[in-house]
Amino acid sequence: MAHAPAMDGNRQYAHHFLSADHEFETSKQGIWLFLLQEVLFFSPLFVAYYVFRGLHPADWHAAAQLLDWRMGALNTVILICSSLTMALAVHGAQTSNKKKLVVNLILTLGLACGFLVVKYFEYTHKFHMGIYPAGAFTYEGLGQYPAAKLYFSIYYAMTGLHGIHVLGGMAVMLWVLKRAMRGEFNAHYYTPVEMTGLYWHFVDLVWIYLFPILYLLG
Amino acid sequence: MAEKHGNHHKHHILAPKIIWTVWALLLIGTALTVGATHFHFGAVNYVIGILIATIKAALVVTFFMGLKYDSNENRVIFLTSFVFVAIFFVLTMSDLFFRGPVEFDNGRFLAAQEAHAAAQSSDPWISTPELVAKGKELYAAQCVVCHGVNGKGDGPAAGALNPKPRNFTAQAGWVNGRKPSEIFGSLTKGLNAMPSFATSPAPDRWALAHYVSTLGPSVLKDSPEDLKKVGAGNASGGGGGEKTLPIDLAIEIMSSEG
Amino acid sequence: MLVDILRSTLPMAGSDVARDWDAFYAFLTWTSTIFFVGVVAAMVIFTIKYRHRAGHKADTEVHGNVPLEIVWTVIPTILVMVVFVWGYALYRDMVTAPGDSVEIKAIGKQWLWQFQYDDGRSYTNKVFVPVNRPVKFIITSEDVLHSFFVPNMRVKKDAVPGRYTTVWFEATAEGAHIVYCAEYCGTQHSGMLATVYAVSPEIWRRFIQGREIDENKLASGAADEVTMSAAATESKGGAERPISLIDQGRGLVASKGCVACHSVDGKQGIGPSLKGIHGAGVDFANGDHLEARDLNYLREAIEFPNARLVKGYGPMMPTFRGMVSETELTAMLEYIKSLK
């Protein structure tokens, strides 16, 4: 377009900002605002979870026993490690260490894949047992607990929504990785890396709550 | 711009040492959460679980996401979201967990009905305009076929019967007499071609008797002895009490309806 | 007086509460009118006085007046608090049914209202109530949301599937009062009408005896003409004597097999005895305590047997969700409630 990017020393930034730092601070605030709406985006599911838990505690407890906490714990560790590699990647960009940035981005992507693979096994295992969301629920082991199906509805909704966020994060990371390999990021300009990092830590943050409430404390 | 934007503003760079430490703390937190659930402290388990999760989340937000080093603006922005989630929770729960009891708090309709029936049937052998009116209705439904609309014994079915149905308007010919108690007796036991009406509730039979006796040339009254003969006149008389259906019949009807 | 002027904008006030409602409505309307007229009058006066014309200039020094601003913040605050308190007091009257209410069940279905009396009689789109006696409706729905709305009584309550809600009124005016469905429920939403017939004590007494009312003759007034004879009742198809809800419930509790585990006489069984459970407190297996088991709890216990497990019993009862209709459930609960 007609806007030529302005230059600030050797850093370029869009014409409507005063400086590259101004652009960086504004972009970061944009991400924080985005994360604020993400919190609200997840909130109805948490409200629903606690509503039905309050109304049917026994069913909730019985249903939670069917989840394998080891799988959940494994995924928790995976995500925490991916947060670590993400933080290291950002550090790599901040210190103009291209190798550190690229390696850690790849590691993060790998861990994200690992998370999804574990999730895949969990889901298919449940499907084999006939544990679907309430309307399609055919599992018979919880006959006395009719509200257990709602537990799994919410389980699928929460983990599914979280899974979509993981996928979205991976897509963004691929794009950042491509640019990183081209050497576009350095100590002067690493806005996309930092922003992706913020988002990815948020995805971890959600899981930090999902793990105990779904797998351990049901 | 309102804020200062120096060209050499320093970005905060998180030291690797902190990164690794936070990572280690997060792993320890996870282990603690899992471990804690193997002890059964009851409701405290829940609090512990959520508390550890919150500490972990705080670590992520503070260090990995760098809110510790960020502007107040961004801190306010992110923390605002939790304020509104809290509002969302509290006000929704103020409905869901505080719905008061709903009661079928009385069988008053039935009670009123029973009380009424009791009042009605307490002395059914004493004629009242209401009993006569009720008797008239019953008569119209059950008796006109033989005894005729005006009680002259000339109903549509009368022709086929022998002996002919009683003409209530005539003084003569009454087999059992025409006092209400005597008519009640005839209804209860049956007479010639007329079947017993004992399956009808006693008050209905009394009501019919009172009505029929008004059809005649003069209304006779029962003496206490007359009433005694048909078992009426005492508190335990032939009135009421058979209003509800037998249980087994009710079950039968219900199950036949599916 | 002030209420009377508004009469034409309101339906007939069929109860004392409706009259109270009208008074509150009048208060709101006239207070609002004063405010509105004040605002518009100020606007009109300023419009005329400060219109642009040669030689007229704005006074640019006026940009606020703290005392004035405080006044117009505080006065509305006080006024809305008055409105709230009055509105809430009125609302309490509107939702608190007196203990001696006549009780009628109302079930909404797409697109009709079914009314059930305790003695088992039920009517579609019409319901008879006595005047000068409180009547309480216990409302639920077979399918989607509906709303039971009687404008003449100024009352309304949604019919929510899977739950009971209540509404009450005490009609002071005899005659027909229209019932609307006020929550959108699909194609025939606007055709989901019913009528509340408020009848004289005399007719009500006959109705209680089991005699049917011919609503077309209600206007004529004479009790004899209005209530059909038993014979006419019979010929109208009301032949079989209705079975009271309690008896229907007794039959259902037996035929659904409840009695296999739940005694009705207080004996200990596999499950808690049904005798006396309604209204009684209970401890749950998870340590919670309920002061009094109400209908919605009993309903939950049938549909979600293990949601709140009674202390000392295992989670073994299957759900009866979807296996009993709303009508049946009502009858069963009525019976359980009667086991004192």
Next chain:
Amino acid sequence: MAHTSHDGENYLNHEKGLWSWLSTIDHKRIGVMYLFTVLVFFFIGGVAAMLVRAELFRPGLTLMTADTYNKMFTYHGTIMVFMVVIPLIPSAFGNFVLPMMLGAKDVAFPKLNLASYYVWLAGALVATASLVVNQLDTGWTFYTPYSIRTSTSASWVLLGAFIMGFGGIFTSLNFIATIHKLRAPGLTWGRLPLFVWASYATAIVQLLATPVLALTLFLVVLERSTGIGIFDPKLGGDPVLFQHFFWFYSHPAVYIMALPAMGIISEVIPVHARKQVFGYWAIALATFGIALVAFVVWGHHMFVSGQSELANFLFSLITMFVAVPTGVKVFSWVATLYKGDLHFRMPLLYAFAFIFVFTIGGLTGVFLAALGSNVHLTDTYFVVAHFHYVMVGGTIMGMLAGLHHWFPKMSGRMYSEGWARVSWFLVFMGFNITFFPQFIVGSQGMPRRYYDYVPEFTTLNQISSVGAWIIGVGFVLMALYLLHALFRGAKAPPNPWGAATLEWAQDSPPPFHNFDKDPVVTHGPYDYRTSH
């Protein structure tokens, strides 16, 4: 601030061709694109409204079947709410005016801004696609379980509204960052135009509330496709929970609609009364007061829904406090007229119309907020009248004030004041003729969403229908004189009203980069002593 002379180049003509519009990241062009698209939907929603009123002209079946009628009012509501009233002022006028008012060259994230337009448009198209699939008959509130059971194509519209939500989220995110970060030097918080304050509060509300609606609607889609059961009583869910989720967004949404309109009124009155606004901080704080209270009152839509008595008590009590800041604003606007120099130009006339109808809308809101009176009035035409007085009377009148205020800036042309006054009269009278009778028919007991009604209600319904057609004529007339002005109107001077905010400190239409020289603000937004 001097106007720099131009060689006639402005944002409209510096690039030509359809593609230059579709691919633009200029906030002004995006604002114009929003405005154009919204007006197209406004037309569709308006036609649906006319048909609804035509059917209601007489009781019984007259024009269409009950099913068709149900679809008509559903589309009227859905289109007007999600595709017109919510995006109208923030996305159209906000986009056009806000950065210029701040002295910024663009919004903080111009590409995201364009994305928000396309996301919103995509959502709107998905929703309208349902028109050709199987239509929708749930009403715009999508109450469960009806929206789960209906055989109409609810999923399309739900999905469309879900997608449109992100358009709104992006816009609001953009505005907040812009207001925080891109204010011109000297533009302190106390010098912000009140429209900026209003847009700021609106953006915060929108950012916080929209995601909840988005997810909720998505859950209903899942209800319909997989039976997730949360809102479905057949599967053990709670239909009233849906209402909580829905109104957690949709009540604040009322303020997403009303606050920016209030902002326009706060902007227009001082300019055309040639006077400093009365109680600047009172209005700014009241704006935030309303925005905050907006979040804690949603349950007042559910007083008869079977909600707990505790919740009814709390929600009614809190709702009362909406009246206070709203009253403060109305009083401040009227007081601004005091000792002014009133120029009866179109924006001021629409501001009068706004105050007139919005005051009625606000006062009747108290009827609905009080528990006792709510029971009888809720779900009747009283509610229909009330929210039209707020949304149409408020948002649309405010929008029209803004449209007539900024039209010269946007198009560079002046419109005919004479025809505009005729149109104003028709719209204002038509509006009151349409909706005032609905208060009466509602308090008489006519429920909303009724296809048929008892004969007693006929007269009032007929008056109402006639009024609707008068509004229709008024809008057609408006379209005509505005179109005429677009092509034949006199050239607009840079600052025809003598306003003091920054968007007027440049040519009409504005240049592509907004400002040739970065502006520095030295006075308040309504300080007319120094200018003109």
